[in-house]
Amino acid sequence: MSEPRRLEVLRAIVEDYVHSREPVGSKALVDRHGLGVSSATIRNDMAVLEEEGLITAPHTSSGRIPTDKGYRLFVDRISEVKPLSAPEKRAIQALLEGAEDLDDVVDRTVRILAQLTNQVAVVQFPRLGGAAVRHIEIVLLAPQQVLVVLIATNGTVQQRVVPVPGTLQEAELADLKQRILGAVSGVRLTALPAELAHAAQVLPQHLRHAGGALLKSLEHLAGLGREDRIVLAGTANLARSTVDFPLSIGPVLEALEEQVVMLRLLSEMEQDYRGVSVRIGSENPYGGLSEASVIATGYGPDSGAKLGILGPTRMDYPTTMAAVRAVARYLSRILEE
Amino acid sequence: MSEPRRLEVLRAIVEDYVHSREPVGSKALVDRHGLGVSSATIRNDMAVLEEEGLITAPHTSSGRIPTDKGYRLFVDRISEVKPLSAPEKRAIQALLEGAEDLDDVVDRTVRILAQLTNQVAVVQFPRLGGAAVRHIEIVLLAPQQVLVVLIATNGTVQQRVVPVPGTLQEAELADLKQRILGAVSGVRLTALPAELAHAAQVLPQHLRHAGGALLKSLEHLAGLGREDRIVLAGTANLARSTVDFPLSIGPVLEALEEQVVMLRLLSEMEQDYRGVSVRIGSENPYGGLSEASVIATGYGPDSGAKLGILGPTRMDYPTTMAAVRAVARYLSRILEE
DNA sequence: ACTTGGCACTTGGGTGTGTTGAGTGCCAAT
């Protein structure tokens, strides 16, 4: 009872089951795959695999289906990544290059990912974290209203209209702007709060009051950049595979809607040696996703932002992993510009 | 065979069916509602109602269920709006008042609406259309890169980093800024393209090139404001009522995901005398929504932006209509500030 | 002109009973 063949059997079971959605039996296995042994042998192998918790039988005397653990082993040790087809690659590239601005890039990314994988696609907005302050603009809109704009080196812009206490002269504002700019120009966004606190202390007395409000709003803006947003696409794909979620797709939809849940989920996924990270079924910390798998990876300069897909545990892992990885790479490349 | 009683029968059928999801028969009707007649009489009434296409029998000799037309009559002529409970009203108000900025207001609105109605809630972002240019800021970031910021009177801000052809001096930029500002300050966003075109023509020769790019980006920004976005919540509610969508919720999810579809749908809905607009099942222009109903209404100063819910045709119209209307009113009130 | 009780008829759904076929587990032989 050789170990390699047992793995081969597991692989065959996973592939057949993913393909047909039906429990696969020993006879069908030897027929469809050219295993050089008889069905009885396969049965023995399957008994061992079941013993090890890699496959399970829905009911006595029916074929086996992979368990989460079985998929895990499959993903980790058996499967080979299937590269995307050339047309697919071209499609990704063409689509992403046509994007107009950051929002558009993200939007196109999530759509192509959903389309490519036939799953729900999730893209987290690129983080500002690593970026630094490129410019700050402060504009007096009304006597007590100021527009504060924070431009980061990665091209993202955050702005906000803030009320300032007391009246503020144009000249004072210009002065204030120069001081602030001098203090924070080039500072990393993560280090901004500290710098701002310092800057606040050295402000001349007459600017303290108004300046304080502005500095505070700047801190808020820097935070906004870090306040992560996610974008979804392909939710309708869940409906197609409604039969793959024995309970209901309700909990899954709920999870998707809770940005907090998804963000935590994504952030917890460390990409492994393969370049992607896979969470299978019950491996997911969130209960509502116990029948779902998530494939995610980082992208962008520091791979801090994540992107990925979510689908039923019964999915074509090799192909989907390849798609996620490919899209992440193309996206990273686009963002470098 | 009195007309009023027939309507009463229709009302009873709708209410019972909405409540129980089961075809309702003549006997059950006289039992549950104190109609003062026998089941045979009701049967006669039901025959007429069926004749008129207001109700239908899923199969011979089973109870009747309302048709889309039946719901329509119910909504138009029979039902009475059920006002929200005091705690519900308080909840809406409290939640909306705690909002921090426009995004937050919209976000909270869509959530409370989904929660209140147990349906999918849709809120279209407030339009800039009616607003005017309050201020324009142009900042030189790099020799060939300029940040353009457009601030509207309603407080919304759109910004973009644009590349400009050729090199541009600070002084030239300042000049350009003054000219543009003079030309468009106070102009309504809807009228902006025309004004910009005019401004472009009177630019001095040496600013034509760079100025043209800037003006074009401004036009784009104004468009962005009008480019309507919608926000969803409560998608998971669809899963609960999966049985109410005989086909599948797939097409519905698809429609929801296509912002264009939803926007067109909302914009087509003229609110009637009741303050809300209802689209029932096949009344929806989009095929995927032939089993869904939409209740929407306008909000905000000119009622130009829309908000509403989407659910199965079998829904509690009076209560849901009341909720949509109430939320729209509270939202309008908040936005006035 | 409605209403009503009565009655024959329809039908989906539930239950009980075989039957079938894919599949398993185990064992003795190779």
Place this chain on the structure above:
DNA sequence: ATTGGCACTCAACACACCCAAGTGCCAAGT
């Protein structure tokens, strides 16, 4: 370790049957 053989299981399907809820219609009553 592999294999053929065999008894056994069980979901799925088909069929038969019955029941409850419901309908349509008619003739009689108001």
